[in-house]
Amino acid sequence: MKLPLKYNSDGLIPAIVQDASSKRVLMMAWMNAHSLQTTLESGLMHYWSRSRQKYWLKGETSGHTQRVLHFHVDCDHDTLLFEVEQTGGACHTGHQSCFFQEVDTQGTPLPVSETRVFNPESTYTTKA
Amino acid sequence: MKLPLKYNSDGLIPAIVQDASSKRVLMMAWMNAHSLQTTLESGLMHYWSRSRQKYWLKGETSGHTQRVLHFHVDCDHDTLLFEVEQTGGACHTGHQSCFFQEVDTQGTPLPVSETRVFNPESTYTTKA
Numbered sequence: 001m002k003l004p005l006k007y008n009s010d011g012l013i014p015a016i017v018q019d020a021s022s023k024r025v026l027m028m029a030w031m032n033a034h035s036l037q038t039t040l041e042s043g044l045m046h047y048w049s050r051s052r053q054k055y056w057l058k059g060e061t062s063g064h065t066q067r068v069l070h071f072h073v074d075c076d077h078d079t080l081l082f083e084v085e086q087t088g089g090a091c092h093t094g095h096q097s098c099f100f101q102e103v104d105t106q107g108t109p110l111p112v113s114e115t116r117v118f119n120p121e122s123t124y125t126t127k128a
Numbered sequence: 129m130k131l132p133l134k135y136n137s138d139g140l141i142p143a144i145v146q147d148a149s150s151k152r153v154l155m156m157a158w159m160n161a162h163s164l165q166t167t168l169e170s171g172l173m174h175y176w177s178r179s180r181q182k183y184w185l186k187g188e189t190s191g192h193t194q195r196v197l198h199f200h201v202d203c204d205h206d207t208l209l210f211e212v213e214q215t216g217g218a219c220h221t222g223h224q225s226c227f228f229q230e231v232d233t234q235g236t237p238l239p240v241s242e243t244r245v246f247n248p249e250s251t252y253t254t255k256a
Contacts, residue, residue, distance in 0.1 A: 023151030
């Protein structure tokens with residue numbers, strides 16, 4: 001990177017991912033310098049999983065990869081925005097976007113009307 | 129909030145803000161429980177400024193407020209997405225979006241072709 005990025009104290013930076021075509025925000029995940037470099041070199045989104053403490057090629061298990069089309073950095077250089085071509089769905093629940101749950105101004109979750117774009121049970125089951 | 133949210137160890141949660149009409153991602157900032165509650169009650173985006181350690185009504189100085197139209201929570205309940213009606217521009221640099229800087233796959237910043245939507249010098253100068 002020729003721009004100096006501001007990583008947090010864990011060496012991570014948030015990456016917002018948006019569908020390049022519909023502009024729907026699909027997810028937010030964390031990257032470190034190595035996963036960002038791998039993302040730019042491969043053209044496929046790679047993250048750092050804080051819960052599993054490991055690199056993570058999005059779609060490694062599900063096949064639902066994210067191909068990078070555009071990459072923007074914010075004015076403070078501490079947040080990244082990627083426009084991607086999403087294969088399948090971005091969310092491990094089977095939804096297209098991780099932000100499928102709308103909430104009203106009282107803080108009450110609204111009924112989810114959109115259907116899943118894939119079946120997470122069959123997608124994430126290891127086949128013998 | 130009737131959904132249990134996952135705040136980080138500082139009591140903060142990231143909020144992605146998107147223009148409800150164009151779907152352009154405008155900015156990402158941090159909220160604590162109080163700024164989220166104030167946002168939902170007032171219908172205007174309020175954040176927690178980590179650098180200034182204070183509440184922050186977006187547009188307090190500039191008049192460039194963000195009116196909430198839709199609010200979504202992600203599948204992990206640790207990231208928020210707001211679709212807003214943005215008055216003026218979201219970025220303190222005068223740009224519509226904080227993500228005005230595109231970067232190529234070599235990590236090189238591309239020339240910024242879009243013009244500012246307001247003049248930050250006159251907007252943020254305190255008038256006597």
